[in-house]
Amino acid sequence: VAIVEVGPGLLEALSALRDRVARARFPLPAPGSAAARRTRDDLVAQLDDHLLPRLRSPDAPLLAVVGGSTGAGKSTLVNSLVGREVSPAGFLRPTTRTPVLVCHTGDLPWFADRRVLPGLERGGDLRLEPTDALPPGLALLDAPDIDSLDARGRELAAELVCAADVWVFVTSASRYADAVPWHVLRTAREHDVTLVTVLDRVPHPVVPELSETFAEMLTRAGLGAVPRFTVPELPESVGLGGLLPRTAVAGLREWLAAHAQDPQVRAAAARRTVDGALESLRFRVGELAAASALQHAAVLRLSCNVADAYAEAEREIAHTVDTGGLMRGEAQARWLEYVGPEYTGTGERERLRDALGASLAALLRSALDTAARRAAHLWRADAAGRALAAEAEQLAAGAGTRHRAVRLAEEWLAGVAALAGGGDAAVRLAAAAFGAGAGTDGRGGEAGRIDRASRDLHARTGELVRLERERRYALLDRLDVTPDQQIELVAAVSAVWKER
Numbered sequence: 001v002a003i004v005e006v007g008p009g010l011l012e013a014l015s016a017l018r019d020r021v022a023r024a025r026f027p028l029p030a031p032g033s034a035a036a037r038r039t040r041d042d043l044v045a046q047l048d049d050h051l052l053p054r055l056r057s058p059d060a061p062l063l064a065v066v067g068g069s070t071g072a073g074k075s076t077l078v079n080s081l082v083g084r085e086v087s088p089a090g091f092l093r094p095t096t097r098t099p100v101l102v103c104h105t106g107d108l109p110w111f112a113d114r115r116v117l118p119g120l121e122r123g124g125d126l127r128l129e130p131t132d133a134l135p136p137g138l139a140l141l142d143a144p145d146i147d148s149l150d151a152r153g154r155e156l157a158a159e160l161v162c163a164a165d166v167w168v169f170v171t172s173a174s175r176y177a178d179a180v181p182w183h184v185l186r187t188a189r190e191h192d193v194t195l196v197t198v199l200d201r202v203p204h205p206v207v208p209e210l211s212e213t214f215a216e217m218l219t220r221a222g223l224g225a226v227p228r229f230t231v232p233e234l235p236e237s238v239g240l241g242g243l244l245p246r247t248a249v250a251g252l253r254e255w256l257a258a259h260a261q262d263p264q265v266r267a268a269a270a271r272r273t274v275d276g277a278l279e280s281l282r283f284r285v286g287e288l289a290a291a292s293a294l295q296h297a298a299v300l301r302l303s304c305n306v307a308d309a310y311a312e313a314e315r316e317i318a319h320t321v322d323t324g325g326l327m328r329g330e331a332q333a334r335w336l337e338y339v340g341p342e343y344t345g346t347g348e349r350e351r352l353r354d355a356l357g358a359s360l361a362a363l364l365r366s367a368l369d370t371a372a373r374r375a376a377h378l379w380r381a382d383a384a385g386r387a388l389a390a391e392a393e394q395l396a397a398g399a400g401t402r403h404r405a406v407r408l409a410e411e412w413l414a415g416v417a418a419l420a421g422g423g424d425a426a427v428r429l430a431a432a433a434f435g436a437g438a439g440t441d442g443r444g445g446e447a448g449r450i451d452r453a454s455r456d457l458h459a460r461t462g463e464l465v466r467l468e469r470e471r472r473y474a475l476l477d478r479l480d481v482t483p484d485q486q487i488e489l490v491a492a493v494s495a496v497w498k499e500r
């Protein structure tokens with residue numbers, strides 16, 4: 001009997017959503033990005049472990065995951081339901097480290113392949129125990145404790161809960177008030193999974209009192225309608241072979257069998273779980289979309305920091321060149337020497353040429369250093385940019401910019417030499433382009449050449465600034481944060497919603 005009928009459209013839309021969610025990246029430490037990464041992983045696990053397998057195989061047996069605190073008596077309960085020790089119980093905490101899946105022998109093929117819990121290696125990470133003691137259509141999974149001390153154990157327990165059609169929450173008289181199980185219970189309520197609780201190991205005299213307190217706690221948590229079973233503990237209640245008497249688990253056994261076998265009950269439970277999952281999916285993908293928007297906003301902000309810093313550099317360079325700022329200091333002194341009465345020949349010419357090149361390179365370096373420092377400083381001041389600021393500073397500290405500034409000056413001077421035909425005409429033209437007053441000797445075409453040399457200088461410096469800016473942008477581009485992620489997540493979840 002199919003327990004949930006869904007169209008192929010929904011399955012396709014859900015698979016597409018799963019892939020889009022799995023590809024979502026939140027690389028920048030913008031607000032909510034750590035939570036978004038966790039939500040993404042949870043969503044993918046839930047879709048892979050439960051929702052997609054359940055929808056693809058509506059006839060598959062119902063999987064009841066037995067979960068709860070360590071020592072609550074989960075393994076003992078599973079063994080007692082099956083009637084033999086399939087999962088060792090013990091005094092050591094925790095005892096169960098590898099989950100054990102028990103199902104009817106005929107149902108084994110459903111679980112032998114990786115339809116459910118595809119991440120768990122059969123035999124190694126998940127032990128399969130076929131039995132004829134369970135009715136067909138019902139599988140029990142004995143899970144490690146949910147409040148496990150090691151992170152891997154907790155993750156595994158959470159993953160197993162995600163895979164459940166029915167979650168059998170087991171707690172004990174001594175543990176029922178603990179925080180972690182209640183946190184997991186509330187999560188189960190949010191996902192609207194089918195839930196049943198077992199208050200285990202309750203000392204016989206306090207059974208009525210304790211089960212009432214527990215019922216009140218469930219009601220307060222919005223779980224008042226959840227079926228409850230109480231298993232009393234007598235010193236001898238775990239008899240030979242470590243099993244509880246049949247009567248102690250009869251109620252739970254019947255409830256589970258009814259769920260697995262009554263097509264209507266089964267369908268209603270599965271429908272509820274799927275609906276709950278879809279509902280929470282929409283909400284959580286919404287969170288991912290919002291976090292994606294914040295990622296993109298952060299990248300835009302960090303790009304603007306770079307753009308502003310380098311626009312300032314470009315302005316500074318142009319202004320200095322245009323107002324004769326390159327003909328100061330050393331360049332000015334060598335120029336006066338060159339045009340002065342002491343002029344003796346090529347010595348002065350070479351010194352002037354070197355001084356002009358050095359003046360240009362120094363201007364470029366200083367403007368680009370300032371821009372690099374400003375951009376890195378702005379990134380450091382932004383929580384999202386802090387991690388990248390270190391890389392930006394490394395770029396700034398390297399010798400690359402200095403080399404490129406010197407090379408630009410050399411190449412421009414070579415271009416000017418070619419334009420002027422070398423010799424004295426070349427240095428005079430370069431000096432004139434830097435704003436030296438006596439640049440023109442009045443011969444035809446001089447003004448045009450100065451203009452060309454200036455324009456060439458502006459073009460080269462503009463290109464250099466652009467390349468330096470690109471190096472900072474590349475740090476952001478590498479993160480591959482685009483507006484598409486948000487748009488595609490929203491589109492993928494809307495497609496699921498339409499097919500529902």
Ligand SMILES: Nc1nc2c(ncn2[C@@H]2O[C@H](COP(=O)(O)OP(=O)(O)OP(=O)(O)O)[C@@H](O)[C@H]2O)c(=O)[nH]1
Pocket residue numbers: 069070071072073074075076077088089090091092093094095096097143144145200201231232233234235236237238242244
């Ligand atoms: N007397 C008595 N002992 C019980 C009962 N249920 C469990 N125990 C004992 O309590 C101990 C822990 O039980 P387990 O079934 O291993 O508990 P668990 O929840 O599977 O524990 P982990 O695998 O560590 O998460 C074992 O020594 C059991 O024999 C019970 O109803 N009565």
Ligand SMILES: [Mg+2]
Pocket residue numbers: 074075076088089095096142143
């Ligand atoms: Mg156990």
